[in-house]
Amino acid sequence: xxxxxxxxxxxxxxxxxxxxxxxxxxxxxxxxxxxxxxxxxxxxxxxxxxxxxxxxxxxxxxxxxxxxxxxxxxxxxxxxxxxxxxxxxxxxxxxxxxxxxxxxxxxxxxxxxxxxxxxxxxxxxxxxxxxxxxxxxxxxxxxxxxxxxxxxxxxxxxxxxxxxxxxxxxxxxxxxxxxxxxxxxxxxxxxxxxxxxxxxxxxxxxxxxxxxxxxxxxxxxxxxxxxxxxxxxxxxxxxxxxxxxxxxxxxxxxxxxx
Amino acid sequence: xxxxxxxxxxxxxxxxxxxxxxxxxxxxxxxxxxxxxxxxxxxxxxxxxxxxxxxxxxxxxxxxxxxxxxxxxxxxxxxxxxxxxxxxxxxxxxxxxxxxxxxxxxxxxxxxxxxxxxxxxxxxxxxxxxxxxxxxxxxxxxxxxxxxxxxxxxxxxxxxxxxxxxxxxxxxxxxxxxxxxxxxxxxxxxxxxxxxxxxxxxxxxxxxxxxxxxxxxxxxxxxxxxxxxxxxxxxxxxxxxxxxxxxxxxxxxxxxx
Ligand code: HEM
Ligand code: FES
Numbered sequence: 180x181x182x183x184x185x186x187x188x189x190x191x192x193x194x195x196x197x198x199x200x201x202x203x204x205x206x207x208x209x210x211x212x213x214x215x216x217x218x219x220x221x222x223x224x225x226x227x228x229x230x231x232x233x234x235x236x237x238x239x240x241x242x243x244x245x246x247x248x249x250x251x252x253x254x255x256x257x258x259x260x261x262x263x264x265x266x267x268x269x270x271x272x273x274x275x276x277x278x279x280x281x282x283x284x285x286x287x288x289x290x291x292x293x294x295x296x297x298x299x300x301x302x303x304x305x306x307x308x309x310x311x312x313x314x315x316x317x318x319x320x321x322x323x324x325x326x327x328x329x330x331x332x333x334x335x336x337x338x339x340x341x342x343x344x345x346x347x348x349x350x351x352x353x354x355x356x357x358x359x360x361x362x363x364x365x366x367x368x369x370x371x372x373x374x375x376x377x378x379x380x381x382x383x384x385x386x387x388x389x390x391x392x393x394x395x396x397x398x399x400x401x402x403x404x405x406x407x408x409x410x411x412x413x414x415x416x417x418x419x420x421x422x423x424x425x426x427x428x429x430x431x432x433x434x435x436x437x
Numbered sequence: 438x439x440x441x442x443x444x445x446x447x448x449x450x451x452x453x454x455x456x457x458x459x460x461x462x463x464x465x466x467x468x469x470x471x472x473x474x475x476x477x478x479x480x481x482x483x484x485x486x487x488x489x490x491x492x493x494x495x496x497x498x499x500x501x502x503x504x505x506x507x508x509x510x511x512x513x514x515x516x517x518x519x520x521x522x523x524x525x526x527x528x529x530x531x532x533x534x535x536x537x538x539x540x541x542x543x544x545x546x547x548x549x550x551x552x553x554x555x556x557x558x559x560x561x562x563x564x565x566x567x568x569x570x571x572x573x574x575x576x577x578x579x580x581x582x583x584x585x586x587x588x589x590x591x592x593x594x595x596x597x598x599x600x601x602x603x604x605x606x607x608x609x610x611x612x613x614x615x616x617x618x619x620x621x622x623x624x625x626x627x628x629x630x631x632x633x634x635x636x637x638x639x640x641x642x643x644x645x646x647x648x649x650x651x652x653x654x655x656x657x658x659x660x661x662x663x664x665x666x667x668x669x670x671x672x673x674x675x676x677x678x679x680x681x682x683x684x685x686x687x688x689x690x691x692x693x694x
Contacts, residue, residue, distance in 0.1 A: 193547075206547065259548035266552065285548045292541050355552065357563060358538035360465075390466050399541030400465035400534050403637040404562040409552035418645050424466055425643030431461040 187213040188275060191283040192227065194239055197296050200303075204296065206285075216276035220263065221246060221253060223275055224286075240299040246271040248412065251347030254354065255300045256287040261351035261410040269349060269412040289350050291359035292397040304350050306396040307364060313392040314385035315368045317377045336374045343371035345413040352407035352415075358399025363407035365389050366423035367415045373426060383434035386426040465537070468530050473641035475527040476634050480660070482520055483627075487667045493675050497604040504603035528573065535566045561633040568630040575623020582610045591616075612676040620672035628665020635660050 190211045197204030211230075214223055221243050228238035244250040253270040257263035263273040278284065286300065294302040332340075344367075352363035369386050372378030378385070401420060408417045430436060450456060461467035489507065492500045507513065551560075561568060581587040583606065591609050610616050635657035639645065644653070 256546060256548075259546060259550040260552050264552075287546055287548070290542055290544050290546055292543060357542070359541035360538075362466075387460070390464055391460070394463075394465050397541055398465075399538035400469050401641070402538070402562055402565065403633075403640050404560070405553055406551060409554075417640070418647075421640050421643050421645030423643075424470065424641060427464070427466045428470055428643055431457055431467065437456065 187215045188278060188280045188282070190214055190223075190278065190281075193283065193285045194227075194299070195287045195296075196239070196299055197288075198237075198298065200295055200297055214275055216274070216278075218275045219246070219271055220257070220273040220275065221271050240297075240301045242301050243271060248272045249347060251349035254289060254349040254351050254412075256285075256289065256354060258285050259287075261289070261354040262349075262412050266409065267412055267414050269347075272412075289354040291350075291353050293359065293361070294350060294353060302350070304348070306398070307348050307350065307361070309396065310361065310365060310389050310392045311368065313388035314381065315372070315389060317372060318381065319377070330376055332375060340371050340374040343367045343374075343415065343419055346371070346411075346415050347413050349412060351410045351412060353398065355406040355410035356399065356401075357404060357406065358402060360401050360407070361393050361396070361398040362401040362420050362423065363411060363415055363417070365393050366419035367413075369426055370419040370422045373422075382426060383430035383436040386423065386430045387436060390423075390427055465534070468534055469641040470643075472527060472530045472534065473638035475523045475530070476638045477642075478523050479520075479527065480631065480635060480638075480664075482523075483664050483668075487664060490671055491667065493604070493607060493671060494678070497602075500604045500607070501602065524576075528569075531566060531569055561629045562637070565630065565633060568626045571626040572623055572630055575619055575627070578616065578619050579623075582613075582616055583607070588613075588616075608675060608679040611672045612679070617672045617676065621669055624668035624672070625665060627668065628661050631661035631664055632658065 188211075192209045192211060193206045194209060195204060196207045209227055209231075211223070211227060214226065218226070221241070224239060224241055231238045241255060242252040244252040246253070248269045248271060251269070254262055255270055257270065257273070262268060262270045264277060265273060288294075288296050288300045289302045290296075291302075293306040294304055297303050346364060346367035348364065350364070353359050353361050356362075369382075369389060372385060373382040403417075403420075405417055408415065450459060462471065489503055492503045582591070588610075591613055611620065636654050639650075639653050639657075
């Protein structure tokens with residue numbers, strides 16, 4: 180005699196469906212039964228899509244790649260929270276054990292003028308790429324790994340740069356902010372590069388270029404609400420935003436970059 | 438690129454090499470910097486203004502002495518002009534920044550919840566424009582009442598050059614039902630505006646550091662409470678106190694000129 184499998188969750192999903200950029204889009208309701216609590220959130224969406232395909236319907240488009248919290252592709256709004264209810268995790272790392280039997284889960288794409296919806300839950304985040312193109316890099320060729328003692332980096336600076344470099348560019352900060360501001364993302368990049376000797380030389384042109392592009396893309400300003408930090412899966416600190424402000428003011432008032 | 442622009446304005450900014458200023462003031466970060474500076478300078482004014490106004494609790498002599506002193510200062514018009522400019526800059530930027538912030542998310546979420554622990558249901562940082570607009574309404578009435586004197590319905594004591602009876606005037610204003618209610622509401626919302634604004638301004642200025650931030654946050658909170666409670670106590674308590682001890686009894690009629 181085989182014991183009946185422990186039954187999983189029965190869920191109601193309200194998923195944003197939008198066929199293309201121009202379409203107006205709407206929520207569609209789907210029922211799922213017997214979802215294992217060991218599944219990740221994306222696996223739960225895979226199950227939904229399998230059912231939709233077998234019914235001859237269009238599967239729900241959602242972004243994902245690594246499924247281990249590194250690539251930053253998988254962000255969606257889950258019950259009104261970027262990447263769902265847990266702190267410091269991405270959607271792909273969220274597990275269904277976080278939900279209760281009978282729950283209704285509302286799934287929406289990031290919403291920002293600078294992140295237009297392409298299809299269902301997939302948004303166009305190339306605005307982030309264009310911000311990076313305005314200085315989020317070091318333009319000198321640093322060559323192969325140098326002799327470690329030839330370029331000393333104080334430990335505090337190294338730690339701060341590493342913390343800021345943890346940003347995976349998922350856009351949860353924009354999604355969480357009431358102003359759809361990209362300040363936490365830009366601040367992580369600026370803070371990461373400008374603290375290091377290789378990046379220090381271009382710190383003024385970097386911050387002016389990146390903030391200029393951030394504004395042109397239509398992201399909002401910072402009200403210091405702290406929502407971005409709470410939503411960030413990579414634990415980027417608000418402190419970086421103060422660094423960004425400082426860098427910008429310094430570059431504007433006290434640098435010779437035109 | 439601007440090459441040989443015939444626009445006199447742009448050639449002036451070019452000649453003065455002020456392009457950086459224009460860029461800064463039209464950027465989101467530069468605007469928030471100026472909002473922070475103007476907001477903090479207005480906070481500085483609030484400290485002085487509250488300190489002076491608390492002398493209302495000291496009775497007519499104390500308050501009138503202070504009022505006479507301040508009105509005789511030559512720099513007063515300069516301070517007033519500065520305050521006006523600070524206000525106008527802060528309000529102009531508040532409007533511009535709020536419009537742009539709203540435009541950055543024209544399509545709202547169906548469901549939205551904070552991920553911050555212990556957020557109150559309507560945190561002041563989510564309606565800074567509303568609290569600011571209420572403060573503005575209060576300030577306009579306050580200026581009409583006491584600075585410009587546009588309220589014929591208020592029973593002001595007769596003005597006397599040698600003895601500006603500011604205490605009586607202020608009590609008359611604070612006892613007026615309309616002013617009293619608006620002042621109470623306005624000062625409460627001023628406190629709420631500052632409960633977020635005071636600490637926020639420091640980050641807008643780039644001042645955030647493990648060494649200072651905990652102190653800045655605490656001091657900003659205390660500041661918002663002192664300003665809110667301090668100003669709010671005036672319309673609540675002064676009319677009651679003045680009714681117990683009518684000022685007329687204490688005023689010595691000034692000698693005939
Ligand atoms: C005595 C009067 C006022 C004081 C002391 C004051 C102070 C401040 C301070 C310190 C900030 C923080 C700035 C920052 O985050 O960098 C602020 C923000 C703000 N103020 Fe005021 N303010 C006053 C009146 C007003 C008025 C009349 C308005 C206009 C309607 C206004 C609208 C705003 C808005 C919208 C913000 C938030 C901007 C944002 O971060 O999104 N304030 N205020
Ligand atoms: S899929 Fe790569 S971070 Fe989630």
